[in-house]
Amino acid sequence: MNAAIDFVPVWTLILGVGVFFYVLLDGFDLGVGMLFGLEPDLRSRNTVMNSIAPIWDGNETWLVLGGVALLAAFPLAFAIIIPAVYFPLLVMLLALAFRGVAFEFRYRDVEHKTFWDHGFCYGSTIGTFAQGVTLGAFIQGFKVDGRHFAGSSFDFLTPFSILTGVALIFGYGLLGAGWLILKTEGDIQARARRHGRLCLGGVLVCIAAVSVWTPLVNTAIAQRWLSWPNIALFSPVPAATALVAYGAWRALNGSSHAGTFVAAVGLFALSYLGIVISLWPMIVPYKYTLWEAASSPATQSFLLVGTLFLLPVILVYTSWSYWVFRGKVRADVGYH
Amino acid sequence: MELDPVFLSRLQFAWVIAWHILMPAFTVGLASYIALLEGLHFATGREIYFRISGFWIKIFSVAFGVGVVSGVVMPFQFGTNWSRYSDATSNVIAPLFAYEGITAFFLESAFLGVLLFGRKLVPPWAHFASALMVALGTLFSSFWILAANSWMQTPAGYEVIEGRYFPTDWMQIIFNPSFPYRLGHTVVGFYVTTGFVVLGVAAYLIRRRDFAAEGRIMMSMTLWLLTILVPLQIFLGDQHGLNTLEYQPAKLAAIESHWDTGRRVPLILFAVPDQKNETNHFVLEVPLLGSLILAHDVNGEIKGLKDFPTADRAPVAVTFYAFRVMVGIGTLMLVVVGFSWWLRLRGRLYDSPWFQRACLGMAPLGFVAVLAGWTTTEVGRQPWTVYGLLRTADSVSPSLSGFDVLLSLLGYMAVYLIIFPAGALLMLRLIRRGPAAAAASPPVESGRPSRPITVQLEPESRP
Numbered sequence: 001m002n003a004a005i006d007f008v009p010v011w012t013l014i015l016g017v018g019v020f021f022y023v024l025l026d027g028f029d030l031g032v033g034m035l036f037g038l039e040p041d042l043r044s045r046n047t048v049m050n051s052i053a054p055i056w057d058g059n060e061t062w063l064v065l066g067g068v069a070l071l072a073a074f075p076l077a078f079a080i081i082i083p084a085v086y087f088p089l090l091v092m093l094l095a096l097a098f099r100g101v102a103f104e105f106r107y108r109d110v111e112h113k114t115f116w117d118h119g120f121c122y123g124s125t126i127g128t129f130a131q132g133v134t135l136g137a138f139i140q141g142f143k144v145d146g147r148h149f150a151g152s153s154f155d156f157l158t159p160f161s162i163l164t165g166v167a168l169i170f171g172y173g174l175l176g177a178g179w180l181i182l183k184t185e186g187d188i189q190a191r192a193r194r195h196g197r198l199c200l201g202g203v204l205v206c207i208a209a210v211s212v213w214t215p216l217v218n219t220a221i222a223q224r225w226l227s228w229p230n231i232a233l234f235s236p237v238p239a240a241t242a243l244v245a246y247g248a249w250r251a252l253n254g255s256s257h258a259g260t261f262v263a264a265v266g267l268f269a270l271s272y273l274g275i276v277i278s279l280w281p282m283i284v285p286y287k288y289t290l291w292e293a294a295s296s297p298a299t300q301s302f303l304l305v306g307t308l309f310l311l312p313v314i315l316v317y318t319s320w321s322y323w324v325f326r327g328k329v330r331a332d333v334g335y336h
Numbered sequence: 337m338e339l340d341p342v343f344l345s346r347l348q349f350a351w352v353i354a355w356h357i358l359m360p361a362f363t364v365g366l367a368s369y370i371a372l373l374e375g376l377h378f379a380t381g382r383e384i385y386f387r388i389s390g391f392w393i394k395i396f397s398v399a400f401g402v403g404v405v406s407g408v409v410m411p412f413q414f415g416t417n418w419s420r421y422s423d424a425t426s427n428v429i430a431p432l433f434a435y436e437g438i439t440a441f442f443l444e445s446a447f448l449g450v451l452l453f454g455r456k457l458v459p460p461w462a463h464f465a466s467a468l469m470v471a472l473g474t475l476f477s478s479f480w481i482l483a484a485n486s487w488m489q490t491p492a493g494y495e496v497i498e499g500r501y502f503p504t505d506w507m508q509i510i511f512n513p514s515f516p517y518r519l520g521h522t523v524v525g526f527y528v529t530t531g532f533v534v535l536g537v538a539a540y541l542i543r544r545r546d547f548a549a550e551g552r553i554m555m556s557m558t559l560w561l562l563t564i565l566v567p568l569q570i571f572l573g574d575q576h577g578l579n580t581l582e583y584q585p586a587k588l589a590a591i592e593s594h595w596d597t598g599r600r601v602p603l604i605l606f607a608v609p610d611q612k613n614e615t616n617h618f619v620l621e622v623p624l625l626g627s628l629i630l631a632h633d634v635n636g637e638i639k640g641l642k643d644f645p646t647a648d649r650a651p652v653a654v655t656f657y658a659f660r661v662m663v664g665i666g667t668l669m670l671v672v673v674g675f676s677w678w679l680r681l682r683g684r685l686y687d688s689p690w691f692q693r694a695c696l697g698m699a700p701l702g703f704v705a706v707l708a709g710w711t712t713t714e715v716g717r718q719p720w721t722v723y724g725l726l727r728t729a730d731s732v733s734p735s736l737s738g739f740d741v742l743l744s745l746l747g748y749m750a751v752y753l754i755i756f757p758a759g760a761l762l763m764l765r766l767i768r769r770g771p772a773a774a775a776a777s778p779p780v781e782s783g784r785p786s787r788p789i790t791v792q793l794e795p796e797s798r799p
Contacts, residue, residue: 034403041529054452057401057404057448063408064408065434065437067411068430069434072412072426079419079422080413083417086736086740086744090416090748095409097408100404101758103761108398108766152735153737277365280352295430296427298427298504299426302506303431306435317443321447325453325457
């Protein structure tokens with residue numbers, strides 16, 4: 001096939017947006033899962049749980065989409081990155097399994113409610129941490145030999161990947177707090193504001209640490225950000241981050257119901273943009289570009305036809321299901 | 337002992353998929369059954385359909401939850417443990433996995449929330465439509481995943497460039513030679529499995545007497561369905577067998593434990609295959625029947641295992657026994673359906689204690705048959721991941737040590753041995769509570785009885 005059209009940019013966009021959607025959607029419900037553990041009584045725990053019960057499953061579906069889209073559109077990246085993060089992924093999948101079944105089980109298995117409550121809270125926390133570690137391992141890069149990962153299954157474990165793991169706990173915590181402020185009232189909302197302030201502090205410290213650390217250990221990334229004219233082009237990113245952080249702080253302390261969530265989304269978008277700027281156009285960092293790792297044009301075009309048609313449909317009915325459960329959590333909808 | 341990452345990765349894949357497949361084996365059929373019940377309730381307005389549907393929706397939600405979390409694990413297995421397989425084949429089959437995601441998973445998950453929790457929030461037709469969408473999602477999912485699986489069994493529509501596979505014809509890739517048979521045989525197998533679960537639960541409810549009316553409706557409906565599906569399944573299995581004879585003769589030889597090529601071969605009912613000495617012990621066989629069943633011709637030629645290099649033979653004993661377990665259960669199912677007609681025509685379908693006991697005993701056997709069938713086809717595909725092209729030993733991630741895989745396998749074992757038995761116990765508990773409890777409990781509360789109350793309250797609540 002003489003590829004007249006280059007499908008890589010559109011697949012980059014789809015994968016990029018898909019992963020971002022996953023981070024936002026499962027991010028807030030994993031965050032809610034962590035904050036669930038801090039709720040003092042049964043009534044508030046039930047309300048917190050019901051704020052995400054009808055939608056978490058759809059949110060997690062974006063993880064599967066991210067995985068298979070990477071496999072289909074950039075198979076070389078899939079074949080190198082996934083074995084390299086063998087253990088973080090294992091831990092993430094097992095933790096997510098525990099938290100996923102906890103929705104049904106804690107409600108139906110009353111004798112072991114405490115066990116499943118712990119499963120839900122720790123599962124959410126450990127799953128988040130493992131995702132953050134995976135991100136850190138990705139940014140630090142992998143040992144590659146030809147088309148294979150050539151390092152050991154424990155290469156992922158570094159102080160940097162642990163930092164990104166902790167960062168994501170605060171980040172998802174902030175998203176979760178934003179969601180709870182949006183969906184609940186009274187004492188639960190007040191607690192969410194308090195936890196949100198704590199998470200925001202943590203997030204900002206972590207963002208600062210990662211932003212200083214990365215260019216220090218990686219000269220290419222330092223070059224990318226600090227050389228002229230990039231420094232002028234990219235300096236709005238940290239400036240905007242500071243501004244959005246201030247907005248988040250104002251929303252947490254004010255009376256806004258949606259402000260925290262919106263600002264948290266903004267912080268995630270800017271951090272995401274920061275990573276893209278640092279690594280572009282690499283998909284296997286420092287080794288293979290998006291174009292080198294791409295699947296054949298025949299593969300990408302075949303999948304694109306259906307995706308361009310179905311993705312808007314998915315967005316429509318997913319929005320509909322969110323719309324059905326709009327507003328503050330109702331006491332009579334969800335598990336009791 | 338040397339830890340072999342290939343063997344342990346196979347064990348891990350078998351472990352995670354065997355547990356996972358039990359859930360779709362149940363939810364694919366159950367989703368359709370719930371949609372049917374919701375449709376009947378919507379059309380006739382009879383409360384009893386509504387109670388039965390509510391009862392099964394609760395059980396469905398547990399099974400589906402466990403199915404989702406164990407399903408999320410699956411695509412990552414290809415990368416973590418089988419990265420060389422992924423690198424080689426993804427240009428051809430990865431889009432099929434991706435299409436499964438975008439056609440099925442989103443459909444299921446978005447409408448499941450409404451099905452479980454939205455009874456009071458949406459009009460009845462929208463609730464029924466949600467049930468339909470969930471059912472449709474499970475069927476789309478089966479379509480794509482079995483297309484990918486079939487391509488690994490009977491690859492078509494590809495070209496090989498530097499050891500990697502590239503697409504040449506998507507229709508041939510999706511509708512590869514074994515796909516129509518595998519799709520039919522698997523989906524009908526899932527429906528039959530669900531059917532026998534519903535039948536067993538119906539027998540249990542009739543025996544308990546307090547929900548006998550619900551039990552009778554479930555039993556009658558299900559036996560009608562099984563009357564069509566069980567014979568259909570046997571026919572589809574036979575057609576699938578002819579397809580295997582044509583495209584995967586080495587697998588068929590392993591299934592039948594035939595060592596020598598020949599015509600007018602016997603059907604081996606039982607034997608102890610001896611792979612090392614290329615022979616069978618303790619053979620119980622019926623003359624000529626092998627050729628007749630396998631090739632539909634007494635003089636039909638059946639290739640023996642000795643025609644294939646030792647390195648290309650599947651593990652014979654596992655394949656041979658697994659197949660016989662599946663066929664044995666299929667035969668039992670046919671017997672049960674036959675007896676049900678004998679009872680029905682005498683007007684005694686609902687009051688035969690031994691038939692009810694038989695139904696109870698049959699309830700879990702569909703799952704055993706699904707696992708046995710799956711084992712037959714997947715172990716029978718060995719030593720290949722892509723039949724005849726890519727060896728399993730050349731598919732595993734090169735970075736993995738045996739210790740790595742042992743650790744992850746232990747992790748999967750520990751977690752699955754908590755989650756799956758817990759899920760099973762919860763489903764059994766829901767069954768014990770019966771349909772009435774389901775109707776009284778809020779997540780599946782009727783929209784209709786509550787409507788007058790809402791109408792009364794609304795004017796007052798407005799200022």
